[in-house]
Amino acid sequence: MGSTRLLLYAARRILLIVPVLLVALFLTFALTRIVPGNPVDRVAGPYISLERRAELKHIAYLDRPFYEQFALYLRDLSQGKMGTSYTTAQDVSKDLRQRFPATFELVTYAMLFAVAVALPLGISAAIKKDSWIDSIARAVSVLGVSMPIFWLGLMLLYVFFYFLGWLPGPVGRTGSAIRFAEPITGFLTIDALLKGDFDLFLKAVQALILPCFTLGFVAMAPIARMTRAVMAEALQSDYVRTARSLGLPFRVVVLRHALKNALIPILTITAAVYGYALGGEVLVEIIFAWPGLGQYSYNALLSSDFPAIQGFVLLVTFVYMVIYLALDIATAALDPRVKY
Amino acid sequence: MALLEVSDLRTSFFLRSGELRVLDGVSLEIQAGEVLGLVGETGSGKSVTAYSITRLLKQPGRVVGGEVKWDGRDLVRLWESELEQEIRGKEISMIFQSPREALNPVITVGRQLTQVLRIRRGMDRREARAEAIRILKSVYISDPESRLDSYPHELSGGMAQRIMIALALSCQPRLLIADEPTTGLDVTTQHQIVLLLRELRDRTGMAILLITHDLALAAQLCDRVAVLYAGRIAEMGPIGHLFRSPRHPYTAALLASRPRLGLQGDILTIPGNVANLMRPPGGCRFHPRCPNATQVCAQQQPPLEPMDPGQRVACHNPMPQRQELAASG
Amino acid sequence: MAVEERNLIAPGAGLTAAPPVVGRFSDFVYQLRGNPATFAGLFIVVVIVLSALLGPVLARYDPYAVDLGQSAVGPSLAHPFGTDQYGEDILTRVVVAARLDLFMVLSAVGASMLIGVALGALAGFFGRFFDEGIMRSQDVLQAFPRFVFAMAVAWALGPGIVTVIVATAAINIPGYARLMRSLMLSVKETQFALAAVAVGNSRWRLLWRHLLPNCLTPIIVLSTLQCGFTILEAAGLSFIGLGVRVPQAEWGVMIAMGLQDFLQGHWWIYTFPGLAIAFAVLGFNLLGDGLQDILDPKRRRV
Ligand SMILES: Nc1ncnc2c1ncn2[C@@H]1O[C@H](COP(=O)(O)OP(=O)(O)OP(=O)(O)O)[C@@H](O)[C@H]1O
Ligand code: SF4
Ligand SMILES: [Mg+2]
Numbered sequence: 001m002g003s004t005r006l007l008l009y010a011a012r013r014i015l016l017i018v019p020v021l022l023v024a025l026f027l028t029f030a031l032t033r034i035v036p037g038n039p040v041d042r043v044a045g046p047y048i049s050l051e052r053r054a055e056l057k058h059i060a061y062l063d064r065p066f067y068e069q070f071a072l073y074l075r076d077l078s079q080g081k082m083g084t085s086y087t088t089a090q091d092v093s094k095d096l097r098q099r100f101p102a103t104f105e106l107v108t109y110a111m112l113f114a115v116a117v118a119l120p121l122g123i124s125a126a127i128k129k130d131s132w133i134d135s136i137a138r139a140v141s142v143l144g145v146s147m148p149i150f151w152l153g154l155m156l157l158y159v160f161f162y163f164l165g166w167l168p169g170p171v172g173r174t175g176s177a178i179r180f181a182e183p184i185t186g187f188l189t190i191d192a193l194l195k196g197d198f199d200l201f202l203k204a205v206q207a208l209i210l211p212c213f214t215l216g217f218v219a220m221a222p223i224a225r226m227t228r229a230v231m232a233e234a235l236q237s238d239y240v241r242t243a244r245s246l247g248l249p250f251r252v253v254v255l256r257h258a259l260k261n262a263l264i265p266i267l268t269i270t271a272a273v274y275g276y277a278l279g280g281e282v283l284v285e286i287i288f289a290w291p292g293l294g295q296y297s298y299n300a301l302l303s304s305d306f307p308a309i310q311g312f313v314l315l316v317t318f319v320y321m322v323i324y325l326a327l328d329i330a331t332a333a334l335d336p337r338v339k340y
Numbered sequence: 341m342a343l344l345e346v347s348d349l350r351t352s353f354f355l356r357s358g359e360l361r362v363l364d365g366v367s368l369e370i371q372a373g374e375v376l377g378l379v380g381e382t383g384s385g386k387s388v389t390a391y392s393i394t395r396l397l398k399q400p401g402r403v404v405g406g407e408v409k410w411d412g413r414d415l416v417r418l419w420e421s422e423l424e425q426e427i428r429g430k431e432i433s434m435i436f437q438s439p440r441e442a443l444n445p446v447i448t449v450g451r452q453l454t455q456v457l458r459i460r461r462g463m464d465r466r467e468a469r470a471e472a473i474r475i476l477k478s479v480y481i482s483d484p485e486s487r488l489d490s491y492p493h494e495l496s497g498g499m500a501q502r503i504m505i506a507l508a509l510s511c512q513p514r515l516l517i518a519d520e521p522t523t524g525l526d527v528t529t530q531h532q533i534v535l536l537l538r539e540l541r542d543r544t545g546m547a548i549l550l551i552t553h554d555l556a557l558a559a560q561l562c563d564r565v566a567v568l569y570a571g572r573i574a575e576m577g578p579i580g581h582l583f584r585s586p587r588h589p590y591t592a593a594l595l596a597s598r599p600r601l602g603l604q605g606d607i608l609t610i611p612g613n614v615a616n617l618m619r620p621p622g623g624c625r626f627h628p629r630c631p632n633a634t635q636v637c638a639q640q641q642p643p644l645e646p647m648d649p650g651q652r653v654a655c656h657n658p659m660p661q662r663q664e665l666a667a668s669g
Numbered sequence: 670m671a672v673e674e675r676n677l678i679a680p681g682a683g684l685t686a687a688p689p690v691v692g693r694f695s696d697f698v699y700q701l702r703g704n705p706a707t708f709a710g711l712f713i714v715v716v717i718v719l720s721a722l723l724g725p726v727l728a729r730y731d732p733y734a735v736d737l738g739q740s741a742v743g744p745s746l747a748h749p750f751g752t753d754q755y756g757e758d759i760l761t762r763v764v765v766a767a768r769l770d771l772f773m774v775l776s777a778v779g780a781s782m783l784i785g786v787a788l789g790a791l792a793g794f795f796g797r798f799f800d801e802g803i804m805r806s807q808d809v810l811q812a813f814p815r816f817v818f819a820m821a822v823a824w825a826l827g828p829g830i831v832t833v834i835v836a837t838a839a840i841n842i843p844g845y846a847r848l849m850r851s852l853m854l855s856v857k858e859t860q861f862a863l864a865a866v867a868v869g870n871s872r873w874r875l876l877w878r879h880l881l882p883n884c885l886t887p888i889i890v891l892s893t894l895q896c897g898f899t900i901l902e903a904a905g906l907s908f909i910g911l912g913v914r915v916p917q918a919e920w921g922v923m924i925a926m927g928l929q930d931f932l933q934g935h936w937w938i939y940t941f942p943g944l945a946i947a948f949a950v951l952g953f954n955l956l957g958d959g960l961q962d963i964l965d966p967k968r969r970r971v
Contacts (some may be wrong), residue, residue: 024812031825129878146951150908151924151943158936239444241396246456247429260446263347278818283905301824317819337489
C-alpha cells in the first residue's frame with residue numbers, strides 16, 4: 001500500500017544527495033588547493049629536474065586554472081578515476097577499493113558489537129532504574145565518551161598482547177604476514193570460512209578482537225545512553241500502560257510495544273555513531289596497523305598525497321551520507337506519522 | 341457478594357521532596373453488572389484509584405496499604421505474574437482519559453487488537469482477524485476491515501475511544517474501569533460513547549467503574565455514585581438519593597457549583613483550595629473549606645457511616661435530609 | 670529531520686529551548702548537593718583549571734629538561750609517572766600540559782561559540798534567506814564526519830597550536846548555530862519579546878538586551894559538553910601529528926611518544942597522559958550533564 005510512496009520518497013532523497021555531495025567535493029577540492037605551495041614541489045624534493053616537474057604538474061592538471069582543474073576532476077570522476085596517488089602510483093579509486101574491505105569489516109563488526117551490547121544494557125537499565133545494571137549502563141556511557149579512543153587501544157594492546165600475550169599485536173588483519181589471495185566478500189572472516197580455511201579464520205578473528213572492542217566500546221556509550229533514555233520514557237507512556245492493562249506479557253510489552261517506539265531515536269543515534277566511528281576508525285587503524293582506509297589516509301596526509309586525501313574524504317563523506325539516507329528511509333518506513 | 345471490594349486503600353507517590361499521600365483509605369465496592377460512578381475534583385485521586393486497583397501506577401507511585409478483594413483474592417498482594425495472566429484484561433480492563441495517547445502510535449489498530457486476541461485468547465491469525473472485525477462492529481465502527489490497517493494518528497478522538505473500548509472488551513472482562521471516557525470529545529461524540537457504554541452494560545452484563553468529574557454524565561449512566569475528596573470517600577450512595585439529597589457538605593457544594601443549564605458540568609468550582617497532599621489538613625480533609633466545620637472536624641477524621649438507605653457519609657455534621665426524600669424513602 | 674539530528678553524537682544534542690531558571694547561588698548549591706556526579710565533575714574541572722594556572726609553579730622539574738641518562742625510566746619516587754625517551758619527567762609534563770590543552774580547547778570552544786551563536790541568532794531572528802543560506806551552509810559542514818573534517822582542515826593549515834584551535838572550532842560551529850536558531854525561534858514568540866517590542870524597543874536592542882540573555886543557559890550547557898569533546902579531538906589531531914608537535918608538552922603528543930616505544934613495554938609514557946585526558950573529559954561531561962539537569966526546569970530536583 002504505502003510501498004510505492006516509500007520508493008518515491010527514497011528516490012527523491014537519493015537525488016537530493018547529489019548537490020550536497022557536489023558541494024562537499026568542491027570544498028575538499030578547494031581545501032587541497034589552498035595549501036601553500038604546489039603539491040608537486042612539496043612532494044618532489046630538490047633532486048627532480050624542472051622539466052620533470054612540469055611534466056608531473058601537467059599530468060595532475062596542476063598547471064591549469066582552478067576551475068579547470070575542478071572540471072577535469074569531475075570528468076575523471078565520472079569515469080571512475082580519482083587521479084594517480086603520489087605514493088602508490090596507481091589510481092586512487094583502485095587504492096580505495098583495495099583498502100575498503102578491511103575498514104568495512106572492522107567497522108561493521110565493531111558496530112554490531114556495540115549495538116549487541118548497548119541495546120540490552122540500555123533496555124535493562126531502563127526497566128530497572130537505579131539498580132546495579134543501571135549503574136553499569138551509566139558508567140559505560142560516561143566512560144565511553146570520556147576515553148580517547150587511541151589511548152584505549154594502546155592500553156588494551158599493552159594488557160592483552162604485551163603483558164598477557166593472549167592476542168596478536170598491532171600487525172593488521174591476520175596477526176601475521178599471510179596475505180589473502182583473492183577476496184570473495186572482502187570480509188576476511190567470511191572468506192576464510194567460505195574457503196574452509198579454519199586456521200585463517202581463527203587468526204582473523206583474533207586480530208579483530210582488540211580493534212573491534214576499542215571502536216565498539218566508544219561507539220557503545222551513546223547508543224546505550226540513548227536506549228536507556230528513550231526506553232525509560234516509552235515504558236512510562238500511556239500506550240505501555242494500555243498494553244499492560246490488557247494483560248500482555250511483560251516481554252511483549254517491552255519488545256513489541258516500547259522498543260518499537262524507541263527504535264527510531266535509537267537508529268538515529270546509531271547512524272550518528274557510525275559517522276563518528278568513521279573518524280575514530282582512522283585512529284584505531286593507526287594503532288593496530290590495520291591496512292584499511294584510515295591507515296591509507298594517514299599516510300596520505302603525512303606524505304601530502306593530494307589525490308589520495310581528496311579521494312578518501314570524498315569516499316568517507318559519501319558513506320556517511322548513504323548511512324543517513326538509509327536512516328531516513330528506515331525512519332519513514334518505521335514511523336507511520338512521518339509525512340513523505 | 342460484591343464483585344470488587346476495595347477497603348482502606350492507601351497509595352502514595354514517593355517524590356524526592358517527600359511522600360505524597362494521594363489515597364488515604366479509600367473504600368468502595370461494586371456489584372456484578374452495576375455501574376458505579378467515582379466523581380471528584382481534579383487531583384482528588386480518581387485516576388490513581390483506578391490504577392491502584394490493577395496495580396498500573398506510574399513511577400514513583402505505590403500502593404502502601406489496604407485491600408482490593410476480587411473473587412476472594414487480594415489484588416494488592418497478588419504476584420505480578422498472576423495479576424498479568426489472570427486478572428488484567430480478562431477480569432478487569434480499562435479505558436483511558438486520552439484515547440489517542442493510550443494507543444500505540446506505531447502499531448496498526450488491527451495488530452494491537454489481534455495481538456491481544458492471539459496472546460490472551462489463544463486464537464490463530466485467521467480467528468483473531470475475524471474476531472477483531474466482530475468486536476469492532478459491536479462498538480459500531482463502520483467498515484471495520486479497512487480500519488484494521490489504520491494507525492492511531494489517523495483516527496478521530498471518538499473513533500480512537502471506540503477502538504480503545506474494543507481493546508478493553510476483547511477478553512470479555514467482568515469489570516470495565518472507564519477513566520473519563522468522554523473528556524476531550526465533542527458533545528455529540530460524548531453522547532454516542534455514553535450510549536455505547538450503556539448498551540454494552542445491558543448486553544454483556546459487565547460492571548463499570550465510571551470515573552468522571554462530569555456530574556451530568558454520572559447521572560446518565562450510574563446506579564450508584566462515590567464522591568472522592570482528597571483521597572478519601574466523602575459520600576457514597578444510590579444516584580437518586582445522592583443527587584437529590586446530598587448529606588456531605590462537599591457533595592452539596594459540588595452539586596451547587598454545577599452549571600445549571602446544558603448537559604455538561606465540566607468545571608467545578610468550590611471556594612478554597614484543594615488539599616495539599618504533602619501536608620494534608622488533620623481531621624476531616626475538607627474542613628478548611630467546609631461551611632459546616634466545627635471544632636471536632638479539625639481533630640477527628642469522620643468515619644464513613646451509613647445514614648440513609650444505602651447511603652454512606654463521612655461527616656461529623658452532615659447536611660439535613662431533604663423532606664420529600666425522607667417522606668418517600 | 671535527519672539533518673537536525675545529525676549531530677546527536679555531538680555534545681549537547683537534544684538541548685532544547687527551555688526558559689532559563691534564573692536562580693540564586695544558594696539554590697544552585699542546593700541542586701548541586703543532591704547531585705554527587707555533577708559535584709565530582711565540578712571538582713575535576715576545578716583541579717584541571719588549577720593545574721593549568723599553577724602547574725608550572727608547582728612542578729618539580731622543567732618539563733623540557735632533556736636528560737638522556739634518565740631516558741624512559743619507569744615510575745619511581747623521584748619520577749612518580751616515570752620519564753619519557755628524552756628523560757623528561759612525565760608527571761611534570763602531564764600537569765604543565767593542562768595549560769596548553771585547556772588554552773586550545775577554551776579558545777576553540779569560545780571561537781565556535783561566538784561564530785555559531787552569531788550565525789544562529791541571525792538565522793533565527795531574521796529568518797527568510799538569511800536562515801536558508803546559513804542553515805544550508807551548516808548542512809554542508811555536517812556532511813563530513815567530525816574528525817575526518819578536522820583532520821582535513823588541520824592538514825591544510827599545517828601543524829601548530831593555531832591549527833588545532835581552528836580545526837576543532839570549525840566542527841563545533843554547526844552545533845551552536847542550530848541550538849541558537851531554535852532558541853531564537855522559540856524565545857521570539859514569547860510574551861515578553863512581544864511586550865518589549867510593544868514598549869518600543871528597537872529590534873537590535875531587543876536582540877541584544879532581551880533575547881540573547883535568555884538563550885544563555887543552554888549555551889552554557891552546550892559549551893561545557895563541547896569542551897569534553899574538543900579535548901578528545903585536539904588530542905587526536907596531535908596524536909596523529911597534524912596538531913601540536915613533539916616535544917611540546919601536550920597530552921595527545923605525549924601518547925604519540927608512548928606509541929613509538931610501545932614494543933619496549935614503556936607503558937607509563939602513554940598511560941598517564943591518557944588518564945589525564947580521560948579525567949579532564951570526564952569532568953566536563955559530568956559537569957555538563959549535571960548543569961543540564963540543574964538548569965532545565967523540567968529535570969530539576971524538587
Ligand atoms: N506520576 C505521578 N507523580 C506524582 N504525583 C502524581 C502522579 N500521578 C498522580 N499524582 C498525584 O496524585 C493526585 C491525584 O491524581 P489523579 O490523576 O488521580 O487525579 P484525578 O482525580 O484523576 O484528576 P483529573 O480529573 O485531573 O484526572 C494528583 O494531585 C497528583 O499530584
Ligand atoms: S466533617 Fe466537618 S469539615 Fe468535614 S465535611 Fe463534615 S462538617 Fe465539614
Ligand atoms: Mg484522572
